[in-house]
Amino acid sequence: MAKQYTKSQALLARARKVTPLGSQTYSKSVRYFCEGAAPAFLDRGQGSHVWDVDGNEFVDFMCALGPVTVGYNDPQVNAAVMAQLQKGISFSMATELEVELAEALTRIVPCAEMVRFVKNGSDATSSAIRLARAFTGRDLVAVCGYHGMQDWYIGSTTNRRGIPTDVCALTKTFVYNDPDSLQQLLAEYPDQFAAVILEPIQADGPAAGYLEALRELTQAAGALLIFDEVVSGFRYALGGASELYKVTPDMAAFGKGMGNGLPISAVAGRADVMELIGTQGVFISTTFGGETLSMAGSMATLSILAQPGIYPRIWALGERMLSGVRAAIAKHGVGEVVKVSGLAPHGGVGFEGKGSLDYLDIMSVYQQRMVEQGILTTGINNISVAHSEADIDQFVAAADAAFADIRRALDADSLDGILLACKVNPIFKRNK
Ligand SMILES: Cc1ncc(COP(=O)(O)O)c(C=O)c1O
Incomplete structure (x- = not known):
């Protein structure tokens, strides 16, 4: 029927x-x-x-x-969440879970010397960009992929209404799997890029040597390399693309796959960059950053994904x-x-x-x-x-x-009698 x-x-x-x-x-x-x-x-x-x-x-x-x-409805993740629920959800100070989960990520994620938890992928990528700008003292960012809903990224797309033109001008795009396209961009704006952020696995994945080339180009340009692993993290390999392709960025952003649906994300990276959050006036702090149901669920999720x-x-x-x-x-x-x-x-x-x-x-x-x-x-x-x-x-x-x-x-050459309902109408459309 x-x-x-x-x-x-x-x-x-x-x-x-x-x-x-x-x-x-x-x-x-x-x-x-x-x-x-x-x-x-x-x-x-x-x-x-x-x-x-x-x-x-x-x-x-x-x-x-x-x-x-x-x-x-996974029983192991549910049990972890329900056990935590009996103890409380959000507290007035940090909990041990934050330490345990951060320690777990420093073991799993190649670039993670320190970790900061936030709530969604956009928080994580935006935190990485703010850190990179603070660390380098530069404003421009180069993007490749989708990086969330905040001004610094959405300003580079066709859905940029409501974003100041000056903000849009700080973000430049480059082409995936084409190192020359990034090289040209970096040459066009010497000493101005704070960060190069990309989804490391797009379409059929990185061509041989591509991520290594980005690593070298960013180092030479004095820009930080950020992997946006919001999709690739915990999906292709436990440690994401940097584990799979053995290229370690300066920072990485994680989100989606961390908590089997619970709202938790993280920015992870070099200690000398991450430490700016605590000591150098870089503001990355949110009321629900340490919310414990997501953290307990995330610990359970990661332990399932870590099984051989x-x-x-x-x-x-x-x-x-x-x-x-x-x-x-x-x-x-x-x-x-x-x-x-x-x-x-x-x-x-x-x-x-x-x-x-x-x-x-x-x-x-x-x-x-x-x-x-x-x-x-x-x-x-x-x-x-x-x-x-x-x-x-x-x-x-x-x-x-x-x-x-x-x-x-x-x-x-027609949909007559074949498409019986409305046509799909995505937000981001291609030209053809
Ligand atoms: C690669 C990537 N980065 C960042 C984001 C933003 O994550 P969120 O929607 O959780 O803010 C997404 C969301 O689809 C994403 O696919």
Whole structure:
């Protein structure tokens, strides 16, 4: 029987009156799904599965946009949180948990001599940028990737309304996997860059020698190198990209994967830089920085992720997905418009347009069928400890059905009779 979204639709109508887009996070809003053929509200999760407010069940490959590394409603993480709940949530002084978690990160993260906890990825990247500016006495920052919602980064994107022009002018962008693009930027503004920040793993990952080249370029330019590991941390390897590729930045920002969904993030780095927080007037301090439920949950999450065999299994499941998807793309001859993208733990598909269909038309056809088949995805997928071979096989079977739809749309050069709900409408769009 076709899925019904009656309750989701009714809640959405209510939500739109009281909160913009009906969701607190752009990428969790209906703009990323085919409205009318997808849920808008989830109710609960268990392991790798979630249930929407109408009772429809999905295998969730979004994992709350990355935070759910272990799985929903995990007994070990829950037990740690509940034990802490009995003792209290936020206190008037620091707790032992802060020390334990900071010590754990200094063991796990190659650049982490000291750690400061904050609440979300934007706090962590923004703290790193402020520290770099203070340490170097310079103002410019070079960015590559997405680094959160604060002015210093969003000012460099098309969504920059409300940000002073002078702030926008301090941020310059460079191209991933192209060391020359950074080299040119650094040469154009000699001795002016405080920091070079990038997501170290984008698309299919760094080309051989790329991260090493950035390490050398930043050292020569006197700028600090910051890895934004908000996505890559705890996902590809426990110690993130710097563990995987053996390149150690001056600082790194972590967030999403640290607490299996609990709101906790961290900036970590060289002691001589981090110490500016305590002694040199660099202000990085927030009421909930040491909130204990997230810290207890994070300790439990990290101890699960540290077990032997966890990451090889995540990579193997991701490979199983990507090879199944590749075979389905070939079977339906849709390789012109559907491209496999990403490394196994965080991989999936991207879309291109063809004829009169643009890339969002193709993405919408895909998305509609995936949701109908019980798969929650927006393109790139996160593999958690809770995902199983059966989940992956369900994903691949759904993708096979979605590619058949795309084939029909391409042959007809039309979505008539194929896309039966709204087209997706992401916040950040490409030109084509
Ligand atoms: C690489 C990266 N950095 C920073 C952020 C910002 O994190 P948050 O949304 O928790 O502020 C994100 C969020 O998607 C991200 O993907």
